[in-house]
Amino acid sequence: MRITKKDKRDQSSTSPCAHLRAAYHNCFNRWYSEKFVKGQWGKEECEHLDDKHLSRFLEAEIVPSDLGKPVDGVSQ
Amino acid sequence: MVKAYGQEHVYKHPWERVTSASWRKFSDPENKRTLSHIVEVDTLNHKLDPESGKLYTTRAITVHAPGPWFVRKIIGQDICHCVESTVVDARTKSMQLTTRNISLQKFLEVEEKIRYDPHPDNPNEWTVCQQETSIRIKPLSALASMAEKVEQKCAEKFMQNSAKGREVMERMCKYLEAESRGIAM
Numbered sequence: 321m322r323i324t325k326k327d328k329r330d331q332s333s334t335s336p337c338a339h340l341r342a343a344y345h346n347c348f349n350r351w352y353s354e355k356f357v358k359g360q361w362g363k364e365e366c367e368h369l370d371d372k373h374l375s376r377f378l379e380a381e382i383v384p385s386d387l388g389k390p391v392d393g394v395s396q
Numbered sequence: 397m398v399k400a401y402g403q404e405h406v407y408k409h410p411w412e413r414v415t416s417a418s419w420r421k422f423s424d425p426e427n428k429r430t431l432s433h434i435v436e437v438d439t440l441n442h443k444l445d446p447e448s449g450k451l452y453t454t455r456a457i458t459v460h461a462p463g464p465w466f467v468r469k470i471i472g473q474d475i476c477h478c479v480e481s482t483v484v485d486a487r488t489k490s491m492q493l494t495t496r497n498i499s500l501q502k503f504l505e506v507e508e509k510i511r512y513d514p515h516p517d518n519p520n521e522w523t524v525c526q527q528e529t530s531i532r533i534k535p536l537s538a539l540a541s542m543a544e545k546v547e548q549k550c551a552e553k554f555m556q557n558s559a560k561g562r563e564v565m566e567r568m569c570k571y572l573e574a575e576s577r578g579i580a581m
Binding site: 342356363 | 411412413415416419420423438439442444446449451484486572
């Protein structure tokens with residue numbers, strides 16, 4: 321079953337990003353109130369959504385029928 | 397033509413709590429009903445300078461298009477993308493937020509600046525918030541002929557929204573105060 325990209329845009333709150341985003345916000349809010357403003361600003365403890373996460377989402381979006389096809393520029 | 401206006405508000409809460417509340421303002425589900433003009437908030441970047449205790453943040457904020465219905469009709473869009481840049485200095489206790497629209501720029505430019513500082517009369521207990529908003533209709537846009545009216549309507553809308561923002565901030569501060577005392581709400 322193919323899910324079009326267009327549909328996904330409207331489902332931001334239920335997208336795979338949503339729970340990671342919520343987890344990140346919780347982590348950040350806690351770090352900010354309990355550490356940063358109290359003088360413990362030595363390091364940030366929350367992992368932000370980065371390229372690693374984004375590539376995972378992109379992988380998850382590839383539908384099985386696309387998997388067997390060779391990708392341009394990649395030697396097999 | 398630029399229309400600018402400023403507002404000041406004193407929170408009877410310490411700076412640490414008020415700025416914590418500011419971060420939670422858009423993410424708390426209960427606030428979403430009050431701040432219905434906010435569609436989506438995404439953190440694009442956080443950068444911490446561990447030497448100086450400064451935290452730099454960039455967020456993308458999607459809002460329902462500003463101003464009255466006829467503006468939305470003319471610009472043909474009902475959402476507007478904005479970028480918010482925040483600098484928090486934990487050492488000097490200051491938080492500065494600047495928000496600008498990045499879409500609809502050929503029609504209008506809106507810039508909102510907010511500062512949170514400890515109140516000079518009671519720096520450990522109170523926080524002063526200063527807000528400055530400027531609205532500029534682009535001279536050659538479809539809105540130019542009625543610029544004054546549009547700016548006026550936009551200003552009214554922003555005033556309403558910032559009143560809602562204060563209401564949410566006060567609620568978040570109360571919540572955080574209760575939480576810090578270990579009372580579940």
